Amino acid sequence: MANEFQTEDLSTPIVSKEDFKLDQPVKWCAGCGDYAILSSVQNALPEVGVRKEDVVIVSGIGCSSRFPYYINTYGFHGLHGRGSAVASGIKIANPKLSVWQITGDGDCMAIGGNHFIHLVRRNIDINILLFNNRIYGLTKGQFSPTSPKGLKTKSSPDGTIESPFIPGELVMGSQGTFFARIPDTEPQRMKEVFVEAAKHKGTSVVEILQNCVIFNNGIHYSITSKELKDDHQIYLEHGKPMIFGKNKNKGLMLKGMRLKVVTIGVNGISEQDILIHNAKSPDDALHYMLVRMTLPEYPVATGVIRSYDDNVYEDVMEAQIKKAREENKIKTVDDLMNSGNVWEI
Amino acid sequence: MVKKKRKIIEIDDAVVKFAGDSGDGMQLTGTQFSDTSAFVGNDLSTFPDYPAEIRAPQGTVAGVSGFQVHIGHKEVKTPGDLADVLVAMNPAALKTNLKWVKTGATIIIDIDNFESKQYKKAGYETDPLEDGTLDGFNIVKAPITTLNKSIVIEMGLDSKTADKTKNQFAVGILYWLFDRDLNFGEQFLDDKFKSKPQLALANKKVLRAGYDYAETIETLESRFQILPIKERKGLFRNITGNNAVAWGFLAASERSGLPLFLGSYPITPASEILQELSKRKHLGVKAFQAEDEIAGINSAIGASFAGNLAVTTTSGPGLALKSEAIGLAVITELPLVIVDVQRGGPSTGLPTKSEQGDLLQALYGRNGESPVIVIAASSPANCFDYAFKACKLSIEHMTPVILLTDGYLANGSELWKIPKMSDLPEIVPRFVKDNDPDFKPYRRDLQTLSRLWALPGQEGLRHRVGSLEKEDVTGIVSHDPLNHEKMVRLREEKVQRVANYIPELQLDGEDSGDLLVIGWGGTYGSLLSAVQDLQREGKSISLAQFNYIKPLPKNTKDILNGFKKIVVCELNLGQFAIYLRSQFPQYAYLQYNKVQGLPFMIYELKLKFNQILEEL
Numbered sequence: 001m002a003n004e005f006q007t008e009d010l011s012t013p014i015v016s017k018e019d020f021k022l023d024q025p026v027k028w029c030a031g032c033g034d035y036a037i038l039s040s041v042q043n044a045l046p047e048v049g050v051r052k053e054d055v056v057i058v059s060g061i062g063c064s065s066r067f068p069y070y071i072n073t074y075g076f077h078g079l080h081g082r083g084s085a086v087a088s089g090i091k092i093a094n095p096k097l098s099v100w101q102i103t104g105d106g107d108c109m110a111i112g113g114n115h116f117i118h119l120v121r122r123n124i125d126i127n128i129l130l131f132n133n134r135i136y137g138l139t140k141g142q143f144s145p146t147s148p149k150g151l152k153t154k155s156s157p158d159g160t161i162e163s164p165f166i167p168g169e170l171v172m173g174s175q176g177t178f179f180a181r182i183p184d185t186e187p188q189r190m191k192e193v194f195v196e197a198a199k200h201k202g203t204s205v206v207e208i209l210q211n212c213v214i215f216n217n218g219i220h221y222s223i224t225s226k227e228l229k230d231d232h233q234i235y236l237e238h239g240k241p242m243i244f245g246k247n248k249n250k251g252l253m254l255k256g257m258r259l260k261v262v263t264i265g266v267n268g269i270s271e272q273d274i275l276i277h278n279a280k281s282p283d284d285a286l287h288y289m290l291v292r293m294t295l296p297e298y299p300v301a302t303g304v305i306r307s308y309d310d311n312v313y314e315d316v317m318e319a320q321i322k323k324a325r326e327e328n329k330i331k332t333v334d335d336l337m338n339s340g341n342v343w344e345i
Numbered sequence: 346m347v348k349k350k351r352k353i354i355e356i357d358d359a360v361v362k363f364a365g366d367s368g369d370g371m372q373l374t375g376t377q378f379s380d381t382s383a384f385v386g387n388d389l390s391t392f393p394d395y396p397a398e399i400r401a402p403q404g405t406v407a408g409v410s411g412f413q414v415h416i417g418h419k420e421v422k423t424p425g426d427l428a429d430v431l432v433a434m435n436p437a438a439l440k441t442n443l444k445w446v447k448t449g450a451t452i453i454i455d456i457d458n459f460e461s462k463q464y465k466k467a468g469y470e471t472d473p474l475e476d477g478t479l480d481g482f483n484i485v486k487a488p489i490t491t492l493n494k495s496i497v498i499e500m501g502l503d504s505k506t507a508d509k510t511k512n513q514f515a516v517g518i519l520y521w522l523f524d525r526d527l528n529f530g531e532q533f534l535d536d537k538f539k540s541k542p543q544l545a546l547a548n549k550k551v552l553r554a555g556y557d558y559a560e561t562i563e564t565l566e567s568r569f570q571i572l573p574i575k576e577r578k579g580l581f582r583n584i585t586g587n588n589a590v591a592w593g594f595l596a597a598s599e600r601s602g603l604p605l606f607l608g609s610y611p612i613t614p615a616s617e618i619l620q621e622l623s624k625r626k627h628l629g630v631k632a633f634q635a636e637d638e639i640a641g642i643n644s645a646i647g648a649s650f651a652g653n654l655a656v657t658t659t660s661g662p663g664l665a666l667k668s669e670a671i672g673l674a675v676i677t678e679l680p681l682v683i684v685d686v687q688r689g690g691p692s693t694g695l696p697t698k699s700e701q702g703d704l705l706q707a708l709y710g711r712n713g714e715s716p717v718i719v720i721a722a723s724s725p726a727n728c729f730d731y732a733f734k735a736c737k738l739s740i741e742h743m744t745p746v747i748l749l750t751d752g753y754l755a756n757g758s759e760l761w762k763i764p765k766m767s768d769l770p771e772i773v774p775r776f777v778k779d780n781d782p783d784f785k786p787y788r789r790d791l792q793t794l795s796r797l798w799a800l801p802g803q804e805g806l807r808h809r810v811g812s813l814e815k816e817d818v819t820g821i822v823s824h825d826p827l828n829h830e831k832m833v834r835l836r837e838e839k840v841q842r843v844a845n846y847i848p849e850l851q852l853d854g855e856d857s858g859d860l861l862v863i864g865w866g867g868t869y870g871s872l873l874s875a876v877q878d879l880q881r882e883g884k885s886i887s888l889a890q891f892n893y894i895k896p897l898p899k900n901t902k903d904i905l906n907g908f909k910k911i912v913v914c915e916l917n918l919g920q921f922a923i924y925l926r927s928q929f930p931q932y933a934y935l936q937y938n939k940v941q942g943l944p945f946m947i948y949e950l951k952l953k954f955n956q957i958l959e960e961l
Contacts, residue, residue, distance in 0.1 A: 053805075069809055069822055076810060077810070079812055087647060092631055092644070093604070093651035324627035331628075341583065342763065345573070345578060
């Protein structure tokens, strides 16, 4: 009956992108990849299926971390690297909220590295959007933990001598349940991946290959440019074969312990030989190989690489609380204070 | 055999110290003896003293673990300066503790552990039992280890397990010495070893054997009786400072209707607060053991933003790590209680020893103008009251509160009259109503200057707070110089106005006179005992013990004004004295400082106060 629908929730009007816009000026550099990400988040949120009042966006420090000030949700702008911890507290305190952490490669791979891996390990239901431009932007151009080895920056004039983190590897190493990668040049796919991340119960990490126009312009060019992207990216979708290329004729196979790029129609290889992507597999061995694929041997994997449903921290905690409340005879603080060794004098 | 009838001497109080190897069960025996004393109606105060190592080599001075208990027929304010009875399970325990024993005290030693190899290991060159070291003491040489073994081996216990029961022999002697009912000790052991009935039985047998041994030997000429306190009525329990802090938070959670969230990281001597609250899921507590101190406090800030009563607990080095986040709680104007159980510093310092070295860190240890409320508890039991008050002030004034306790309060225990929840004050969170058309994140209550609390999930109140400076009222990010100064002043004024909501300082003694003794926090028991002793001698001396440090009570200046001399006593180099000089520079402050990881002794305080009084 129509009436039943009406009584569903009158207080929550259907949300639209407009609901998440603020009239405050956005202060990112002209041409910054962050604008596209902001727009995609505003597009994604109405599709997530939560009340607009239940969305909380949390950040640390950095260009990306100004995000909460540019979107009309509840927002918390925290300290350098500590967004994961603040987000954890919010979500544990009120599991009904849809909590999003905005962070950059400096914020969550360097100063916040510890908090990041522990959040992922605990599998608290938070959506992390990791803006990876492989440089320190807000502090003006020093190398970051994801800068390619040899990159010359203000603090590495002779080229960095550090191996970069691959965020997906850290997620797998921390027993992560959801990892996706997406370039900031793909607004439609970005929105879809954000919705997938939101729907996943558990910590979702979305690495966004984001372009910093000022300090590291074009760092992702070989992956994102119109001419190269079809051959240099493989967009993975659960249940579909791992096929890519301009002519949709390249694919991935497993040869021994390694992935191998093959061409369909060559050496008797048909579409049936190509691996089918199973994002929901509990075993992360193949996901691990996929996140590690780099040019020139492999295309870079994008899309949802891993999405495995496991127990969620706050659900288990709520269940323990419920059980303890039912089983323990001590129901109030008065009960507690008067329990055990008490003497009437 | 004819048993000699021994006389029973009535005494007002006694200090008993149990000392042995860590692992000898000294904490257990101490607790057992204190609980028995509480049961018969004595007042008591205890202090455990244990090494930083889990199990230092057996028989060495580094491995000595002690537990001191002061029991009395009248009110007991400290665990006592010097012991009347020392139980020394080995030479190292004797070596470490002899300087803390009264002349003429009874020392019960396990003679089985006093062979030359053992006393040399403890650092004695000659046998302390023979060389005159123990002249003037009443020594009970009991073959505890061998007697214990003969009892429990008979029961089929292996020799390693057998050694664990020998502490009961010593307690048995004390039960006789203080004329205690053995039934209580047996009940205690039944409770302790509920799941191991054979072990309970063995311990009980040994306890009784110790008692009978004391009755039989000639060395103990008399026994003591400490009568129950008459003035006290009500329900009591023995409580440690850490436990009291945890329960204060539970009480504040229930009274405010806010779920309790703890974000914490284990650190000595604060860990028991985390452990106690982790056990309280049945009261809805969410205890989050974070990956580090920084995550501990930041998770608590997140939980506060989401509307929980958020607390974080730590000790000095952890407070240092939390300082950036305390600034975040200051600028976001969210409630948050930070407990610092002070220990000896700097750096890792003396993890198991007590100090008052973090006061200036609590007041000023952050970047920028970063005012917080600072309060300090002054006894194990009133840790409950100040934890509760910290929550109330934090919630009602929307500002972080640092609660200072110390290792001495945290591990020490005392008898506590159990309060009724309905007698505790109300705590009223300043929530905004859904869809309030006037809502602005930094609109303030005109009386307290606190902003109001709007929670994620509430309709029509979406807003953003964070670490960047905000425009007054609107909460929009602002770099405007005049706005910044205004916000800095508002945050400071908000904390200063808390002075209108805290009690005035109460003096122990006359409100004017020759000497005002000033202390703060955990030194109260020692200072009060010393001051009262001198008052009884007719000296003009009063004590002002501060629990509220920022802001100071409104009558502080009036109190300072009434005395010829002021001495500030602290277990640091004079941090509160520095603070008072900055607030009231018109007065001269003498100082008495001790930084040994040890509490004040009453006799040393009296010596100092007498010296000042003579110089008047």
